[in-house]
Amino acid sequence: MVPLKLSELISQDDLQTKVTEIGKKITEQFKGEELTAICVLKGSCLYFADLVRSIDLDIQCEFFGVSSYGASTHSSGEVKTTLDLTVPLEGKNVLLVEDIVDTGLTMNFLKKNIEARMPKKLVTTSLLFKPAALKTECYIDHVGFEIENRFVVGYGLDYQGFYRNLPYIAQSSDFN
Secondary structure, three states: OOOOOEEEEEOHHHHHHHHHHHHHHHHHHOOOOEEEEEEEEOOOHHHHHHHHHOOOOEEEEEEEEEEOOOOOOOOOOOOEEEEOOOOOOOOOEEEEEEEEEOOOHHHHHHHHHHHOOOOOEEEEEEEEEOHHHOOOOOOOOEEEEEOOOOOEEEOOEOEOOEOOOOOOEEEEOOOO
């Protein structure tokens, strides 16, 4: 593992409070309806797991793999599909769950891909949002936390495959 100099940015308690809050909003938004929640792999896995448990609806869970970082600390700008969805989305309410939106390129790629599958409604959420890093306009329906344009790990986010298991979000002084 590559040792990084980390400092806590968002605590475990603050994460859980925010995830529960977003889950309640989504429950109200789709009250009485079914929902298909899509986890964007790999970074969204912990946010997704906590979020779907806080949504009080009939919910199906699906997984979509994409990559734009590789082993880097910055997005390459090229989005690659690594795992496609296995169910049709036509006529369904869809919640797209992302870990972090920085350039906006991945989220826009995902939205366009899912919208082409003709869902009834598409709603997006991202745990983290870096407005200063945007390279294109990108709207997100439910944002957990806006953060500075710094490299972060933990709670699903990684560096070279490591640090996903931290129960909080940490920033690294190694890359900023």
